[in-house]
Amino acid sequence: MDCILTLVADRRTTALSTADIDTALALSEGRRDRTLSAEEAEDIACPRLPHDRFETIRAALASRRIDVLMTPADGRRKQLLVADMDSTMVANETLDDIAAHAEALRPGVGEDVAAVTRRSMNGEIDFATALRDRVAVLAGLPSSLLEEAWKSLRLNEDARTLVATMNAHGARTALVSGGFTFFTARVAKLCGFSEHHANRLVVTGDQLDGTVEDPILGPDAKLAQLRRLLALDGRSDSAALAIGDGANDLPMLRAAGLGLAFHAKPVVRQEIGNRIDYTSLRTALFAQGYAVSDFVLD
Known part of the structure; x- marks a missing residue:
């Protein structure tokens, strides 16, 4: 057995x-x-x-x-957690939320951005191109839209429990997102991640510039962060848990000893064998052999 x-x-x-x-x-x-x-x-x-x-x-x-x-x-218990943010640790797609809040100022921008997001997460468009195209349509809009989007952000069920439990058992925990540092910094603090990595929106004065700083943090960069964090402790890929939902998560999900597709897009569901389709993020702990009595509850 x-x-x-x-x-x-x-x-x-x-x-x-x-x-x-x-x-x-x-x-x-x-x-x-x-x-x-x-x-x-x-x-x-x-x-x-x-x-x-x-x-x-x-x-x-x-x-x-x-x-x-x-x-x-x-080797079920992992010593590293690398988690995506949008639609994984949080219920939102934060760039879509920014655009949705911009609807009153620029009608149509919300659906334009959401449509590109869907195609990108299904692997139909190159991630970096899709990100730049979506951000470009926000040029000239007020940066206060970021705060509006933050107010509507909601952590997914058991997000804090997952991170707190792995922290308590000695694992490194990192939030690695193709989204933006404005959000990852706050979500990392809320959940207790030891570090976070994401893209940086350019803001000039009180307006969104419509650009994102290079280099773009996309699929390959997520994998590179996973490998970097493992190397800090001299560990192999088998020691990592990666969790995500979109096509840009696939390289890290494939590489990790335990890659979990969380309520994932079809392209991810087709490729990743271990999936969380119905339950919450606490399943990532059960999959490592943690009993509920081991959880650090939020």
Whole structure:
């Protein structure tokens, strides 16, 4: 039994039942290993499953809103967390929010920016080009729009719990975003990340300049940050947990020992095997073998 199958139920709408666990046991030919949270999260020890059987288990439990993840039994707890911000740690797409708040001043800008964001996150447009194009349409608008967007920002459920728990168990934690430092600095402080990295919007006086400073922090830079942080402690990729939702997260998700697609775009769902489709960020802790009694709750 060299792998662990972790079942996590969406506790807002359902509870993990004996029948759910029995279904996974039968399909995986595994054995019950540990209850991580009563009626919510269960570990099952199993052999490494071929892709089609893993997907069969996931499909069998999908109607019950149960996430299914598979990890090696050894080295489950990661020593580095690298997390995306927009639509991962926070519920918002912050650039879209800036544009939405600009609608009264420049009608149509909100949907124009949101449309490019969707194509970029699905991998249809080069990230750097998409970012520059979206920022350009904001030129001349008041920088106070950043504060307006901040007021509407909402952390995703269990964001603080994820970071606080990993911090408490000695992991490095970094927020690495293709968004903007105006937001990452504040979100990092709210959640307790040890550091943050993002793009810098150019502001001249009290207006947005319509440009972003070089170099652009995109997919390759996210991966580079993951590798840099691992190198600080002489660790390999297997020691990292990366979590994100969009195409610009794919390089770091592929490289990390545990890459988690969080309520992800289709292009990411198709490629990343371990996905959080129904549940919250606490599932990233269950996937590492943390029991709910180990959590540092926010």
